[in-house]
Each structure stands twice: as C-alpha cells, then as structure tokens.
Amino acid sequence: MTTIPPEAPETNTGTTPPAVSSCPKGAKRSTLPILRKRAEFLAASRARRQATATMVVQARRRPPEDAASGIRVGFTCSKKVGNAVARNRAKRRLREAARAILPELGHDGWDYVLIGRRDTTAAAPFETLLGDLRYAVSKLHAPRKKPQP
RNA sequence: GCGGAGGGCCGGAUGGCCGCGGCGGCCUUCGGGGCGUCGAGGAAAGUCCGGACUCCAUGAAGCAACGGUGCCGGGUAACGCCCGGGCGGGGCAACCCGACGGAAAGCGCCACAGAAAUGAAACCGCCAUGCUCCGGCAUGGUAAGGAUGAAACGGUGGGGUAAGAGCCCACCGCGCCGCUGGUAACAGGGGCGGCAUGGCAAGCCCUACCGGGAGCAAUGCCAAAUAGGACCCCCGCGCGGGCCGGUCCCCGCAAGGGGAAACCGCCGCUAGGCUUGCUUCAGCCAAGAGGGGUCGGGUUGGCAGCACGAGGCGCAGCGCGAGCUGCGUCCCAGAUGAAUGGUCAUCGACGGGGGCAACCCCUGAACAAAAUCCGGCUUACAGGCCCUCCGCGCUA
C-alpha cells in the first residue's frame, strides 16, 4: 500500500541492530560461577539432560537451602573428545557459548553442565553451538510432557 | 638450470568487540570495581637416560649380589648425550650409517639336511696293489673335486705327487716380536712362525667403568576432627662412635673453633628415675604424672616447596669443534574441574576445481598444549626462509 512512505527511517533502525547482535545489554555483565566439585557434577548428571549434535546439556535446580542464588555452570570434556588440544578448545567454546546464552535463557537457582562431544564441539560453526544451546535450554525448561510408556 | 648433501631459523599476519589467570599499586558500600603489566612449545609429548632438590636407609671406603654402559681422546654438574679422531660399510661425490671390548678363561647351543657342526671322521669320488664270473669287489693312501647346509678345518697361483695335501714357494689373510709416526684408538713398514684360531656374548659368562632406595601426589608447616589414641623405655659419674644438621654451654667482633647432652652400637648385674597402692619389706606386681621413642585407620581445606636459573641476549678472548672464560644487559607463565582464549573483518601458505595463459572460484593453516626445574635422546609435524657444499649440463 501507499501509506508508508514517510516512515522509512523507522524501518531502517529496526533492521540494523540484529546484524550487530552482541549489544552490551547494560550492566548485566554476569560472570557465571563455575562448578568445581565432583559432587556437584554428579548431582547434575542425575537430573535432566538434553543432547544435541554439538553438546549434551544437564540441568539441575539447586535445593532451596543452598542459599546462593544465581546461575552456575560447569564444563566437562573427557578423553573421548580427543587429545588435550581438542579438549581445551571444546571447553573454551562451550564457555563462550554459555556466557552468551545462559544469562538470558537460564533460570535463577539452577546448575548447568555442558558436555563436549567428539569432533563437533571444537569444529562446528559458532552459530550452531549457540543455536544448540538455546534449543537445549528451552527444551529442558519446557513443561514436562506426559512420559510416553 | 636440474638433481642431491649438511647446518640454522620460523612455523599464520593486522585490526575491532567481548572474555580468562598471575603480579603491582589505586578505589571500595569489603561483595568487588577499574588501571598497568606479563601470560604455552620446538617438540610443552613419550617418560627412555642423566642431574638439581627432598625424604628414607646407611655411615664416608671396600666387598658381594643385581642392573647399566662398552673403539680412542676431549667437553660437561652428569649422562647411554655432544665434539674431534680411528676402524668397518654405503655413495661418482658432498656426505651418511655402525649395541664398534673379549669366542686360544670356561659352560652352552648350532634344528632339518649332511660322512662330519669342531678335534674325530669319509657318502660319491681320485690313486695304488690284489682278485675277478669283466658288472665290479677287497685292502691301503688321499681330502683336490662333487653332494648337504646359513656356515665345512685358511684363499689365489705355481711347483710337487701314483693321486693328493702348507708337503714346498710367492702374494693375501692370521698369530708373535721389534722399529717409525701418533697422548691414544690405530696406521705404515720389517723379521719370524707355518695353519694351530667356524659362528652365536641383543645365551650364560669374563673384563673395564658407573650406580644405596624412592620420588614434588617427595617433603615440611597451619587449621578442623576422631581424641585425654595404642605400645615400649627411664640403671651405670661404664666403654666406643658422634659433632654434617637441630638444642645447650664456653672462646671469638665475626666467619668459625671446642665441649656436653641427645642419638647409635657394645658391655655389666643389683634389672632400674618420681608418686601411690599391694606385699613375704631383699624384691616382685599394679596404677598414675612427667620426659623420650616407635606405630597407627579414615576425611577436608590452606601455605611453603614454586620459579633468579648449570637462565636468556649481546660483545670480546681461547679452542678445529663440543665448549670454556670475562664484561655488559634483561627478568621472562605459574594454573589446580586446571588461565594463556572466543568471534568478526581484511590479507593469506599448502591443497582441490576451471582456464592455452594472465587469472578466477572453493576450502582456510601441520604436529601438539606447561603442571617442581634443568641437560639430552626418541617420536610427531602442512609448509616457508637463510647459509655452506657436491655431481651433471649449458654459457663465458
């Protein structure tokens, strides 16, 4: 229709931000606490999990008496991922992905454990990693369906 | 220009945004914030050698056992490493490779085949003599030839002989003894001997040299906790060892020196110091406090060890070289579910595809990440750069 000519500047401003996408978002800047105790990893592994092509995500809501609120995150890359270089690289990329996604999508008071997989975690495009983590977190927090027998 | 040999170095670049670990000082509402600075390798790897350091055992050493190394000389803190040389092998050459002591100290093994696998012999042969039914047979000599084997009792040539044989000779090889050169391994040359000495030592062994054992998850300290842990000892102005380290005393300004106790070993008999109880009042037994020693289950944090070192770089001198010495200069990772990065843009080596070509498109850096530190070795590694040298071809 012809009703929109004078409003061209608005559409222009609407299209430019997504290209930059990593806006500072103000003072949010949360450095996520890192899980370090083996017991915490074992507890998370017994809770919910969701696998994707590039990673496995485990999530666990901490019990209320565990006072510290906020999101915590841990990373696991076992020897199955590859040699030391591949393990370190996979762990770093998981850390960057968690830093980008979890402050927005993660739930307060939960622990997340990201597990690297062979070949894919270290080599896949970074956008795929972000997409997989978004999908896994949303799936983990989706209302539980009735389990199929 | 093509092909090859040796040595050294590098192993993605620049920028934007967002992060991580250590250190320093600043601010702080003690939660932290922001600033500056530093932050993976040539192999950080394998853990195959050698050390530093720590604990344990022992006292300096020597011997035995076990393990390792193995031409000679040098370098080094040390080495199984490196450098130089010798010998053997490969290559036209530059150069490369070598577990390279001893097999007449001894033991053992050498399957099958073969007469025989190391001290004894002869299957087919060859030769002589005798016999003959002319096919051969018997006795003796011989070990050159054949046959077996991975390997067969020196090799080649000549003389010699019935046939042969180091039986004799020459050369080579081997052994012994001098000479010359060299620090030496060894090399050269001389004389003598006259075949005696098969192979395997990554089989045992002999010989020379080296090595006490374990390892930073060593070790020490702090905090919490089982918890008031368990057991043993306490004699002698005895004798000897022992002052490296800790304690005490003396001397000295100090470095240091001396002594004592501790500690270790031995000896002796009355069999053990203090308090209490029992008692047959010599003594024995039991309990307790103190001191000393030994041993011990399980759990979690923190600190030290832990980063100034056989250190890097530059210059000079000595040395063929490995390297050594001196001077100057620099401070250069320190984590512990473990930092040293993620992503984007531009450029980009190798590779793949297209094109006669210029060039275009796609992909987008190898191996591999400290964990107490250092010297080596070995193994992995896309590719690039520099220097020196050798062979062939062309031109001058």
Next chain:
RNA sequence: GGCCCCGUGGCUCAACUGGAUAGAGCAGCCCCCUCCUAAGGGGCAGGUUACUGGUUCGAAUCCAGUCGGGGUCA
C-alpha cells in the same frame, strides 16, 4: 603428575629354555545319533602372535622404539 604391569582365533588361556604345521577348552558351521531338542561322537573353518625396525641361518620368544589397555600413589 610420578611409578608398575600386560597385549596370542569371537572369548578364556598354553607354547616364552630361539628350531619351522602356533596348541587346548568354550562359541560358530556341516554330518551322525534322537520322534524333536539338549548332551554325546566325527569333521571343518577361523591367527599380519598389537605395530615398526634390529640381532640370528632362523623370532610368538631376545633387543630397541611406537600404539593401545589396566593397576597403584596425596
């Protein structure tokens, strides 16, 4: 991070003192037995002795180096 040990058919083990076709049981396939199955009997196939070099006439064995697996120590 350090130290120690082990690699033989699909599985569990022999042969490890060098000597030639690497052997046994279970599992697999075929046949016999049985009405059928199991058990039993006979036969067959299945191995780069983890890999790569070296020593030796000859290597599963001896030596060196790679790779993989396991155990142990605060």
